[in-house]
Amino acid sequence: MAEPAPAPKPPPRPVSIAFDVMGADHGPAEIVRGAVALTLGNDEIHAVLVGDRAAIDEALSQVRYNAERVAVHHAPTFVAMDEKPSAALDAKPDASVMVAARLVRDGEADALVSAGNTGAGVLACAKHFGLIPGVRRAALATVYPTAATHGQKNDPFSLILDVGATVDASADDLVAFAVMGAAYARIISKNLDPTVALLSNGTESSKGPPRVVEANAKLGLLSGMRFIGNVEGVDIPKGTADVIVCDGFVGNVCLKMLEGVSETVMELAKYAYKEKLLWRAGLAMLSGGIERIKEVTDWEQYGGAPILGFDRLFIKAHGRSKARAITNAGKVAAKAVANDLARAIQDALPKVG
Amino acid sequence: MSPKVEAPTRIYRWDLDKTYLKTDFDTLRQLVRTAMQKAEDKKAVPGAAALIRELRADGRSRLCIVSGSPTQMRAVLAEKLKLDGVEFDELVLKDNLKNLVRGRFKALRGQVGYKLPVLLESRARAPADSEEVLFGDDAEADAFIYSLYADMVSRRVDEKVVRQVLEAAEVYPDDIDRVLTRWASIPAADPVRRIFINLDRLSPPASFAKYGPRVVPIFNYFQAALVLMGDKHLTAPQVVRVMVEMVQTAGYNLLTFSNSLQDLLRRGLPVTEVTQALLEALSGPQAMVQLVRPVPDIITAFTKRVAALGAAPPPPAAREVDYLGLLDDARPRNHKARRRPE
Numbered sequence: 001m002a003e004p005a006p007a008p009k010p011p012p013r014p015v016s017i018a019f020d021v022m023g024a025d026h027g028p029a030e031i032v033r034g035a036v037a038l039t040l041g042n043d044e045i046h047a048v049l050v051g052d053r054a055a056i057d058e059a060l061s062q063v064r065y066n067a068e069r070v071a072v073h074h075a076p077t078f079v080a081m082d083e084k085p086s087a088a089l090d091a092k093p094d095a096s097v098m099v100a101a102r103l104v105r106d107g108e109a110d111a112l113v114s115a116g117n118t119g120a121g122v123l124a125c126a127k128h129f130g131l132i133p134g135v136r137r138a139a140l141a142t143v144y145p146t147a148a149t150h151g152q153k154n155d156p157f158s159l160i161l162d163v164g165a166t167v168d169a170s171a172d173d174l175v176a177f178a179v180m181g182a183a184y185a186r187i188i189s190k191n192l193d194p195t196v197a198l199l200s201n202g203t204e205s206s207k208g209p210p211r212v213v214e215a216n217a218k219l220g221l222l223s224g225m226r227f228i229g230n231v232e233g234v235d236i237p238k239g240t241a242d243v244i245v246c247d248g249f250v251g252n253v254c255l256k257m258l259e260g261v262s263e264t265v266m267e268l269a270k271y272a273y274k275e276k277l278l279w280r281a282g283l284a285m286l287s288g289g290i291e292r293i294k295e296v297t298d299w300e301q302y303g304g305a306p307i308l309g310f311d312r313l314f315i316k317a318h319g320r321s322k323a324r325a326i327t328n329a330g331k332v333a334a335k336a337v338a339n340d341l342a343r344a345i346q347d348a349l350p351k352v353g
Numbered sequence: 354m355s356p357k358v359e360a361p362t363r364i365y366r367w368d369l370d371k372t373y374l375k376t377d378f379d380t381l382r383q384l385v386r387t388a389m390q391k392a393e394d395k396k397a398v399p400g401a402a403a404l405i406r407e408l409r410a411d412g413r414s415r416l417c418i419v420s421g422s423p424t425q426m427r428a429v430l431a432e433k434l435k436l437d438g439v440e441f442d443e444l445v446l447k448d449n450l451k452n453l454v455r456g457r458f459k460a461l462r463g464q465v466g467y468k469l470p471v472l473l474e475s476r477a478r479a480p481a482d483s484e485e486v487l488f489g490d491d492a493e494a495d496a497f498i499y500s501l502y503a504d505m506v507s508r509r510v511d512e513k514v515v516r517q518v519l520e521a522a523e524v525y526p527d528d529i530d531r532v533l534t535r536w537a538s539i540p541a542a543d544p545v546r547r548i549f550i551n552l553d554r555l556s557p558p559a560s561f562a563k564y565g566p567r568v569v570p571i572f573n574y575f576q577a578a579l580v581l582m583g584d585k586h587l588t589a590p591q592v593v594r595v596m597v598e599m600v601q602t603a604g605y606n607l608l609t610f611s612n613s614l615q616d617l618l619r620r621g622l623p624v625t626e627v628t629q630a631l632l633e634a635l636s637g638p639q640a641m642v643q644l645v646r647p648v649p650d651i652i653t654a655f656t657k658r659v660a661a662l663g664a665a666p667p668p669p670a671a672r673e674v675d676y677l678g679l680l681d682d683a684r685p686r687n688h689k690a691r692r693r694p695e
Contacts, residue, residue, distance in 0.1 A: 014608055040555070046608055053662060057619060061559030067572040067616035068609040074663040108657070 014044050015334045018100040018109035019326070021051030021059075022078030023116025025319045028052070031115060032059035034326025038334075039069040041327075045334050048109045050075050050100040073108075075099040078116065081319060085119030089127070097121050101128040104312045111313035111333040113304065115321040121314060122165055122307060129310035132342055134349035138309035139177045140165040140248070140316065141184060144258060146239025151191030158239050159185055160199075162248040163255045165307060169247035171214035174198065178219055178227070179348045180308040181243035187339040188332060189242075193226050197241035199250060200230040215245075224348060303328035311342050362415065362483040363586065364544075365408050366472070366499075369420035369430065371490040371553040373401045388423075392432035398551060399603035400574030400595045402437035407591040408486075408581070409440065415479075417443040419471050421464060421493075424448050445471050459523045462685040464494045465501075466524030466532075472502045473535040481540055486586065487548045488577075491556040491570070494522075496548065497682040500564045500674050503545035505536055510676065518676050522683040546584060549577045558620060563679060566669040569622065575599060576613050583627040589634030607654045615658040621668040628655055 019035040021028045028051055035047040046069045049056050053074040060070075075096035079088040089098060097116055101124040103109045114121045122138065131138065139162035146158050161181050166173060178196050185194035198216055200208035205216045207230060219227040231240050233254060246254070272279040303325060304317035313336050317329040370376040370387075375396045378384040408414060416439070422430060424446040434441060447467055452460040460466055479485075487503075489495025501518065504510040512533065519529045548568045550561060558570040571577045578595040581587045587595075599605040617624045632652050676683075 014606070016608070046612070053619070057666075061557055063557060064555040065557070066555055067558075067576075068605075068612050071612045071615055071658060071661065072619060073661040076663075 013338075014046055015111075015337045016046040016048055016109040017330050017333050017337075018048045018050055018073075018103045018112045019330070020078075020097045020100045020112065020114035020116055020121070021049050021056055022075070022096040023080060023114075023120075024317075024321060025081070025115075026322060028055040029059040029062065030321065030323050031326050032056055033063055034321070034323035035113075035330060036060070036063055036065035036070055037323060038327045038330040039066060040064065042331075042334065043069075045069065045330065046071070047330070048073055048100075048103060050103065051078065051096040052076070073099060073103060079120040081117050083117060083120070085117055085123050088117070089120055089123055095120070095124075097124045098127070101125055101314075104314075105129060110337040111315065113315045113317060113326065113329045113333055115304075115317040115319055115326065115329075118164070118316055118319075121316055125307060125310050125312070125314045129312045129314070131309055132311050132346050132349065134346065135176050135180070135309040137166040137169060137173050137176075138307050139169075139173075139180060140251075140305055140307055141181060142255060142305040144236060144255070146237055148239030150239065150242045151185065151189040151194070153190050155189050155191075156239075158236070158242055158244060159189075160236065160244045160246070160251055160255065161308065162246065163251035163305070164248045165309075166248045168249070169211070171211045171218060174211065174215035174245055174247065175218050175222070176309070176349065178215075178222075178225065178243065178245045180345050181245060182225055183341060183344040183348055184306060184308060184336070185242050187341050187344060188335055191242055194242035195226050195228045195240075196243045196245065197228050197231040197235070199233070199236075199244050199246035199254070201232065203230045203232060205229060211247075303330075303332040306332070306336065308341075308345070313337060313341060362413055362480050363408075363411075364415045364417055364475075364479055364483050364485045365405065365488065366417045366419065366475070366485060367405070367488045368490060368495055369418060369422055371398075371492045372488050372495070372551050373397060373405075373418075374433070388426070390429070392429050392436055395429070395433045397433075397437055397602075398553075398574065399605065400578070400599040402439055403595045403598035404574045404578055404581075405439050407578075407587055407594060410591065415442040415483075416440065417445075417475050419443075419445045419468055419475070421447050421467065423450070425450070443475060445475075457525060460525060460528075463523060464685070465498055465519065465522035465683050466528045468498045469502060469519075470528060470532050470535060472498075473505070473532065473539060476502075476506060476544075477535060477539050479544075481542060483544055484546050485544045486546055486581070486584075488551070489548070490551040490553045491561075492553055493685065494683050496550050496561055496564050496568050497676075497679060499545070499548045500568060501676060503543075503548070503567065504674060504676075506539060506541070506545070507543040508541045509673070514676055518680065518683060521680045547580065549580075558616075562669065563672075564674055565672045572616065573599065573605075573609075573613055575605070575610055576617055579614065579617060579624050579627055579631070580622060582631070583622075583624055589631045592631055593635065607650060610651075611654040611658040614655055615662065618659060618662055619666060621666045623668060625659065628659065632656075 019031055021031045024031055039045050039047050048071045050073045053072055056072050076094055077092040078096040097114050097120050100112050104112045105128040141159055141161035142163050143157040143159055145156055149156050159181050161177050182194050182196050185191045198212055200212050273283050304315040307314040313333055315329045315333045317325055367373055375398050376387055378387050418441050427446055449461055487499045489499055550570045552570050552572050561568050561570045569580055578587055578592045582592050635651055
């Protein structure tokens with residue numbers, strides 16, 4: 001007897017991403033362009049554009065879009081980059097980022113993407129989202145280009161968290177960050193068994209402040225995680241670990257320093273190019289390699305930095321994001337939602353006990 | 354007792370490719386595939402067949418189809434329409450073989466010199482008081498041709514402009530004469546109520562603002578049905594039947610419908626009252642509606658999308674169409690004289 005044909009696969013669930021259109025360096029048009037480009041390339045992704053309706057309509061009038069997958073939600077105000085987040089949100093409860101976070105909380109959208117004021121974004125999420133049970137503090141994660149590749153996709157970057165959300169993290173917070181980072185790497189980078197390390201001032205488990213030493217001990221006992229111990233700052237660009245965990249103060253200092261170093265290298269290369277014909281010839285011969293480095297270090301392709309720990313997802317895109325970066329931030333958000341990142345983190349956390 | 358006044362006949366003029374049928378012929382391979390397709394393999398744009406059936410349901414309206422498809426495809430196209438339950442009064446196709454034999458190569462690609470005389474000839478046969486609604490797409494020059502046709506019949510455009518347009522569109526002199534002669538024989542009237550442009554290429558709707566509010570770009574036929582409900586061509590249950598076909602044949606859902614509704618509102622189309630009437634109709638005992646989604650969900654989704662916009666935008670302003678300024682739109686898309694989009 002012939003076997004019954006397998007039941008047809010149900011169509012994928014539509015994912016709605018709320019884009020805070022306001023407050024980014026390049027204005028609403030870039031965010032709108034990026035958001036609608038995302039929906040054109042992916043039938044199951046819908047964009048909810050939150051911000052000044054007139055500005056959004058003006059931006060939409062310039063681009064191809066599919067109205068079936070784009071909605072607009074008017075928000076009369078927004079938080080500017082130079083405003084103090086807490087005071088600004090108190091004064092403007094109907095600011096675009098607040099309205100967008102409310103839409104996500106109410107289930108009108110599945111995730112939030114913003115290229116506006118980072119502090120306002122995190123605060124808006126803290127006001128409207130809950131923390132995942134077992135997570136005490138949220139963490140801002142980012143990717144950094146590395147020499148080694150990671151995961152099934154051979155991604156040339158590793159994940160670092162926290163880089164600024166929680167300045168003073170406890171040992172338990174660091175453990176939670178490790179769990180969240182590993183879950184994120186599994187889902188977004190398709191790295192099924194990511195290596196996780198603590199950032200410290202030595203590789204020995206006894207090195208570092210007490211909270212790092214304590215976190216090292218706890219992570220060593222944690223099942224279901226490939227913890228490889230401590231790493232030093234030098235290991236970040238090497239890519240020794242897939243996920244590097246630290247508190248927000250250390251992470252932010254490291255990140256800014258790494259960005260500064262790469263900018264300085266580019267400046268030096270420009271200087272060399274102008275200074276001597278021989279150096280210029282050398283750089284020309286290296287141009288293919290330099291292009292490859294630029295490709296790898298192109299932050300726009302990585303989309304944005306996820307704020308991990310909330311029960312809803314927030315992707316913070318760079319303030320200087322252009323349309324391409326916004327599209328990629330939306331892609332990351334949609335992927336995390338489709339794979340239920342919050343549930344994956346929650347499932348991993350009870351093992352912390 | 355006063356005698357019953359009959360409503361004027363309504364004529365619905367449709368293009369086929371990319372308006373009624375989902376057609377790809379941007380490459381030679383796609384063109385060949387389209388030409389070889391059997392009737393049952395051809396796909397209608399979601400909701401198009403249901404919309405036509407509902408528009409024809411009063412038994413008095415007429416369906417006139419003018420398509421750039423070659424006359425050799427008549428049997429297949431007629432069969433496809435029959436399969437979809439669509440009955441037509443006119444089906445005019447392009448005799449490109451004749452153009453080829455006569456060496457009229459510009460006529461092979463040209464749309465203005467083909468469609469405009471056909472529309473005028475059809476108008477000449479129509480009752481003088483009949484109203485018209487036109488359906489085209491954004492692939493070629495439908496918005497331009499339909500608007501020019503409407504303004505010619507109403508005499509809002511003069512002969513000098515028409516002649517200049519036809520010359521710029523490289524229409525052959527004998528076809529220009531044919532257009533002008535036929536035009537002169539048609540009594541002045543203002544029959545064209547709406548021109549719907551199906552955004553197959555997802556052109557920004559704002560790019561059609563230059564044609565004035567008579568031209569309504571649409572992303573799907575639910576949007577057209579809503580506008581036509583506002584124009585009293587359809588009732589709420591008829592709009593629901595269009596929605597049901599779109600759900601069943603193309604997987605439309607609550608999100609896509611509510612986003613489509615909001616898009617019309619954002620563009621200032623007067624569909625707020627229509628939406629209210631539709632929601633009231635949905636609240637009644639409409640078993641069929643459950644196919645779309647539980648009714649309270651539809652009402653909530655539509656209401657939220659309306660509320661999300663804040664104040665209602667002003668309706669688009671009426672404007673005269675500057676045909677001489679829009680000559681590019683009259684030329685074939687790949688014409689060398691046509692300005693490339695930035």
